Amino acid sequence: MKAISVLGSTGSIGTQTLQIIEEFPDQFRVVALTAGKNLPLVVEQIQKHAPEVVALADESLLPELNERLLALSSENQPKNIPQLLGGPDGLNAAASWSTTDLVVTGIVGCAGLLPTLAAIRAGKDIALANKETLIAAGPVVLPELKKSGSRLLPADSEHSAIFQCLQGTPWAETARLSTGVPTPGLRRIQLTASGGAFRDWSTEELKNATVSDATSHPNWSMGKKITVDSATLMNKGLEVIEAHYLFGIDYDQIEIVIHPQSIIHSMIELADSSVLAQLGWPDMKLPILFCMSWPNRQETPWRRLKLSEVGELTFRAPDTAKYPCMSLAYSVGRAGGTMPAVMNAANEEAVAQFLKEKIHFLDIPKFIEAVCESHKPDLQNKPSLDDIISIDNWARIALREEINRGTIKTAIPRMAV
Numbered sequence: 001m002k003a004i005s006v007l008g009s010t011g012s013i014g015t016q017t018l019q020i021i022e023e024f025p026d027q028f029r030v031v032a033l034t035a036g037k038n039l040p041l042v043v044e045q046i047q048k049h050a051p052e053v054v055a056l057a058d059e060s061l062l063p064e065l066n067e068r069l070l071a072l073s074s075e076n077q078p079k080n081i082p083q084l085l086g087g088p089d090g091l092n093a094a095a096s097w098s099t100t101d102l103v104v105t106g107i108v109g110c111a112g113l114l115p116t117l118a119a120i121r122a123g124k125d126i127a128l129a130n131k132e133t134l135i136a137a138g139p140v141v142l143p144e145l146k147k148s149g150s151r152l153l154p155a156d157s158e159h160s161a162i163f164q165c166l167q168g169t170p171w172a173e174t175a176r177l178s179t180g181v182p183t184p185g186l187r188r189i190q191l192t193a194s195g196g197a198f199r200d201w202s203t204e205e206l207k208n209a210t211v212s213d214a215t216s217h218p219n220w221s222m223g224k225k226i227t228v229d230s231a232t233l234m235n236k237g238l239e240v241i242e243a244h245y246l247f248g249i250d251y252d253q254i255e256i257v258i259h260p261q262s263i264i265h266s267m268i269e270l271a272d273s274s275v276l277a278q279l280g281w282p283d284m285k286l287p288i289l290f291c292m293s294w295p296n297r298q299e300t301p302w303r304r305l306k307l308s309e310v311g312e313l314t315f316r317a318p319d320t321a322k323y324p325c326m327s328l329a330y331s332v333g334r335a336g337g338t339m340p341a342v343m344n345a346a347n348e349e350a351v352a353q354f355l356k357e358k359i360h361f362l363d364i365p366k367f368i369e370a371v372c373e374s375h376k377p378d379l380q381n382k383p384s385l386d387d388i389i390s391i392d393n394w395a396r397i398a399l400r401e402e403i404n405r406g407t408i409k410t411a412i413p414r415m416a417v
Contacts, residue, residue, distance in 0.1 A: 005032035013106030055094035059086030096122035105130040127291035129155040136341040153291040160287030161265035161278035188269040192259040196230035209361040237329020345395035346371040
């Protein structure tokens with residue numbers, strides 16, 4: 001039985017992870033949870049899973065959580081109250097909890113970076129659902145992985161598909177997981193993209209896009225931030241950078257292809273020209289479970305894929321004019337160093353401002369690119385963790401300042417792809 005810590009237990013990844021644990025109680029148990037402000041759901045999760053420790057990002061909520069648990073304890077509902085921790089130190093302690101075998105990183109954004117690093121430094125295996133760990137801090141994370149022996153198992157659908165396709169190839173025998181080692185025999189990666197909420201919209205129609213439109217994904221059930229990233233195709237750009245770090249492959253060997261049905265989750269081409277693909281219904285539980293049960297596969301009662309039900313699988317090249325975030329991500333990845341951290345933080349802030357209706361959907365890439373351009377003179381090739389954290393904060397402030405100035409141009413010169 002594997003002991004699981006869930007970072008971001010009340011979010012989309014966290015709740016699905018706990019559903020899996022409930023389905024397979026003889027295979028997995030919960031030892032640690034971390035969460036934000038959804039105390040009713042946290043209490044429910046504590047009752048169901050009896051973790052050893054619970055950490056809240058907002059330390060001020062600990063007294064209220066304790067009161068809720070004591071009230072339930074007096075009613076003989078939970079027999080044991082877990083150790084309660086709060087703030088950044090509490091999150092780090094829960095992430096590196098001594099009895100943990102595997103840490104599922106479901107905290108969205110750069111907020112998940114420090115707890116994930118704490119888990120890596122403690123030698124814990126990671127089911128990585130937090131893209132920012134590698135995108136913002138790849139130059140810091142890879143040396144830590146080599147030092148601790150911790151393994152990153154990709155929990156998002158695309159990188160899990162690549163990981164699954166690589167099982168049985170020379171890479172599986174000779175390369176350590178997620179240490180930036182070049183992948184033997186791997187010629188090309190094809191990341192599939194649904195195209196997001198606006199895949200059937202014209203560029204002209206995007207002028208009328210609303211928050212409601214952008215957060216209505218046709219295939220996947222996800223949080224608002226990642227759903228907007230899917231609509232801009234920034235999620236694919238981020239996945240390109242993540243694939244570069246995970247599998248040690250050059251950016252010229254990573255392609256994006258629009259696949260509206262979201263049945264093929266990604267493909268790899270090997271040296272002999274053979275192409276391998278991983279298929280399945282669009283459901284995040286499968287890649288999460290693969291991380292949790294790896295190197296084995298768990299028998300499930302889940303719906304089986306029938307291609308006759310799917311009917312057809314179609315593909316097309318992405319429109320670079322419609323999705324400028326995609327090209328920006330390639331150029332940022334090639335720039336390396338601190339530039340991906342800047343882009344990632346600027347994107348998080350731009351999406352947040354869009355969700356607050358402070359900027360238009362089409363403004364998102366313009367503001368991100370403006371912040372990246374501003375950072376060019378200060379780019380660092382070998383940043384420390386403190387550098388990454390400082391630059392992340394700078395990029396968020398810089399984007400807000402760009403918005404407040406109101407001087408953003410409609411056509412900023414593009415960074416070379």
